[in-house]
Amino acid sequence: MLKKNTQAVQNHLFDTSLTGTIAELKRIHNYSQLVLSFLESIVIEQESAMTRNAEDNLRKLSGRIAELNESIDGTRLFGKLNSLESNRKMISAGMNTGIFVVNENVDRAALFAFKLAHSIDFQMDGEVKSGVSLVMIFVLPYELNAAELEIITYLLNMLTEDDSLVPLAESGGKKSLEAFFAVSLREFLEQKKTQNFFS
Numbered sequence: 001m002l003k004k005n006t007q008a009v010q011n012h013l014f015d016t017s018l019t020g021t022i023a024e025l026k027r028i029h030n031y032s033q034l035v036l037s038f039l040e041s042i043v044i045e046q047e048s049a050m051t052r053n054a055e056d057n058l059r060k061l062s063g064r065i066a067e068l069n070e071s072i073d074g075t076r077l078f079g080k081l082n083s084l085e086s087n088r089k090m091i092s093a094g095m096n097t098g099i100f101v102v103n104e105n106v107d108r109a110a111l112f113a114f115k116l117a118h119s120i121d122f123q124m125d126g127e128v129k130s131g132v133s134l135v136m137i138f139v140l141p142y143e144l145n146a147a148e149l150e151i152i153t154y155l156l157n158m159l160t161e162d163d164s165l166v167p168l169a170e171s172g173g174k175k176s177l178e179a180f181f182a183v184s185l186r187e188f189l190e191q192k193k194t195q196n197f198f199s
Contacts, residue, residue, distance in 0.1 A: 031192050034147055035185045041110035042181060043068055044174045050117045057120055058082050061135060065112050072104050072139065081137070085123055092124040093159040094166035098132040101156070103142045109152060112137045113177055134170055151188065158184045 045064070050057055058081045066074030080102045084090055091099035096119060119131035136159070138152065159166060169180035 037108050044113045044177050046115045048117050054122050071106055088123045088125055090122055090124050094170045096132055097134040098122050099136045101138045104139050106141050110139045154188050
């Protein structure tokens with residue numbers, strides 16, 4: 001390890017100046033703070049009393065989110081979710097996950113994930129209807145900085161493109177979902193550290 005570090009310094013594989021190093025550490029710290037804030041915002045709940053009607057369930061979920069975050073208007077949120085679903089702008093992920101991405105008057109990005117008691121048919125992107133038993137609702141500020149946008153985009157890509165992690169998250173309970181986000185965001189931070197120091 002010592003030999004590797006010595007070679008890195010000699011070959012200047014990363015910025016060896018103090019000002020450059022401080023700048024890199026500040027960038028990594030900023031990403032870490034944003035990831036921490038997002039992880040702290042995640043709410044995962046099991047919904048029990050569900051109907052088979054998509055609109056009724058979206059209204060209920062919107063109301064629950066408004067209870068959890070008083071800066072969110074439940075009626076307005078329901079209108080946005082219902083419009084996205086009606087216009088087939090609900091994002092499909094895994095085998096039975098549906099994702100909404102909405103902007104609201106919030107200070108930071110938040111995620112609300114609901115495991116449904118049974119599968120409900122929603123109109124998904126590019127499909128007529130699809131059974132959904134896990135609903136994820138990303139609630140974002142109207143303005144995101146570049147780092148925040150990068151984190152959310154990374155997570156959405158993981159959710160829609162990872163063929164191994166997502167099914168595991170879907171099949172398990174709250175701990176499986178927590179593990180998915182913990183693993184995904186740890187990997188994201190590791191990538192940022194490598195890019196900053198060895199690019």
